[in-house]
Amino acid sequence: MTTSPSILIVDDEGHIRKILSIMLGKRGYRCRLAASGQEALAILGQEEFDAVLTDLKMPGLDGLELLARIKGENPEQIVIMLTAFATVDTALSAMKAGAYDYLSKPFKEEEIVLVLEKALERGRLIDENRLLKRQIKERFDISSFLGQSPAMQKVFDLIAKVAETRATVLITGESGTGKELAARSIHQNGPRRERPFVPVNCGAIPPNLMESEFFGHVKGAFTGADQAKKGLVAESDGGTLFLDEVAELPLDMQVKFLRVLQEEEVRRVGELNARKVDLRVLAATNKDLRGEIEAGRFREDLFYRLNVISLRMPPLRERPDDIPMLASLFLKQAVDKNRLNPKKMTAASMRLLMEQKWSGNVRALRNVIEQVAVMSEGEIIGPEDFPFARPAPAVSGPAAAPDAICLPGPEKGADLKAAVKAAAEAVERQIIERVLKEHNGNKTHAAEALGLSRRALITKAQHYGLD
Numbered sequence: 001m002t003t004s005p006s007i008l009i010v011d012d013e014g015h016i017r018k019i020l021s022i023m024l025g026k027r028g029y030r031c032r033l034a035a036s037g038q039e040a041l042a043i044l045g046q047e048e049f050d051a052v053l054t055d056l057k058m059p060g061l062d063g064l065e066l067l068a069r070i071k072g073e074n075p076e077q078i079v080i081m082l083t084a085f086a087t088v089d090t091a092l093s094a095m096k097a098g099a100y101d102y103l104s105k106p107f108k109e110e111e112i113v114l115v116l117e118k119a120l121e122r123g124r125l126i127d128e129n130r131l132l133k134r135q136i137k138e139r140f141d142i143s144s145f146l147g148q149s150p151a152m153q154k155v156f157d158l159i160a161k162v163a164e165t166r167a168t169v170l171i172t173g174e175s176g177t178g179k180e181l182a183a184r185s186i187h188q189n190g191p192r193r194e195r196p197f198v199p200v201n202c203g204a205i206p207p208n209l210m211e212s213e214f215f216g217h218v219k220g221a222f223t224g225a226d227q228a229k230k231g232l233v234a235e236s237d238g239g240t241l242f243l244d245e246v247a248e249l250p251l252d253m254q255v256k257f258l259r260v261l262q263e264e265e266v267r268r269v270g271e272l273n274a275r276k277v278d279l280r281v282l283a284a285t286n287k288d289l290r291g292e293i294e295a296g297r298f299r300e301d302l303f304y305r306l307n308v309i310s311l312r313m314p315p316l317r318e319r320p321d322d323i324p325m326l327a328s329l330f331l332k333q334a335v336d337k338n339r340l341n342p343k344k345m346t347a348a349s350m351r352l353l354m355e356q357k358w359s360g361n362v363r364a365l366r367n368v369i370e371q372v373a374v375m376s377e378g379e380i381i382g383p384e385d386f387p388f389a390r391p392a393p394a395v396s397g398p399a400a401a402p403d404a405i406c407l408p409g410p411e412k413g414a415d416l417k418a419a420v421k422a423a424a425e426a427v428e429r430q431i432i433e434r435v436l437k438e439h440n441g442n443k444t445h446a447a448e449a450l451g452l453s454r455r456a457l458i459t460k461a462q463h464y465g466l467d
């Protein structure tokens, strides 16, 4: 934050306002003056200040009442009290009501500046801390946004292009395709990265609370509003508001949102004046918004306002080439997260993963890998460790040649199930024997070729007496 700090000075005595503003002005503070508590509140409704410096004794709304009103609106506002009648009592009540500090008149210039600087420093630290926490979380997510397929390369190109702009982007795609990750990455790669990224799941807010959640409210705006609230729109001021599941916005909220987007200002519930906001909006949905428009559930005007740029996240089955790198990333993350010994997937496992339909897309892949990482034994993860119905190992690989298989006839008296089992075992034995021979008895290589873990191969080889 390089701009000079802004201070609101409140005092009913003109000469005190003047002295303070000259004193602070020459040190680079931007000052606004208010002659009464009421005037101060009106100004605060329009503008934000780094600190408020207020007299205690004033006709009308006095300093303590003003303090209570300010804290009700914005609990984090820094307020410093000035008083000619500094009794322990008033000082105590001011501090209890949330004043940052108090100074008694006549005040020394040095003293005021010192207290102000300390207060502002604390405000900056709080902001910075909040931002850092957010950034750490985001960097972690973004650094692992992967994809080598042409389809994902196109996505990355578009993200790089739109990140620089303020254009609204509508991100579509099936569940689990990475829509939120794309939104975070647009924010993180653009000029707003130092400001908040505020994700909102539009389907998760009860309709009766929506307006106040989004736009904020003043204290006492409705029953239960015992503290003022900024609202999600104001919280993303200067940053990015991400409207996730945007199709779930009720129609009346769609109208209100459109107005906020067009006018670039919000009005808190219970407040008369609107406040300016500098927003960038990203939205995502897995619904077909055009269909929703036709069904009368989504407003066409809002759709066009959101869909300035459209970004479609391709389903995973359209880009199987991305699966190996994603699977390796997720395996490594699962191993780290669960403090497991390092694990590896066989080529056959990768092939198996690439053959799946993945209707739950990347999220489903991540879940399966984590599950298998935890459940599998040993350091090699083979196809048999995965919970899908899989083609018999004989179908792929050199052992598949049908001429190698000769089925034993069912023994007399054996039931069908037992016969099939015996046949399958005979086939399996032949394949294992042959592949082991092909790899000169090297179990690691044979296991790899068969898509088995080394350990599973050894067990089977022992079972068939091939050792």
Ligand SMILES: Nc1ncnc2c1ncn2[C@@H]1O[C@H](COP(=O)(O)OP(=O)(O)OP(=O)(O)O)[C@@H](O)[C@H]1O
Residues within 6 Å of the ligand: 144, 145, 146, 147, 173, 174, 175, 176, 177, 178, 179, 180, 181, 182, 286, 326, 362, 363, 366
């Ligand atoms: N290309 C990718 N690289 C790495 N991880 C990814 C990728 N795409 C998605 N993921 C991961 O998959 C999971 C789902 O991603 P995300 O939440 O962004 O999907 P979504 O499209 O918003 O899903 P939904 O529609 O269910 O909300 C997350 O854990 C995310 O980190």
Ligand SMILES: [Mg+2]
Residues within 6 Å of the ligand: 179, 180, 244
């Ligand atoms: Mg999502």
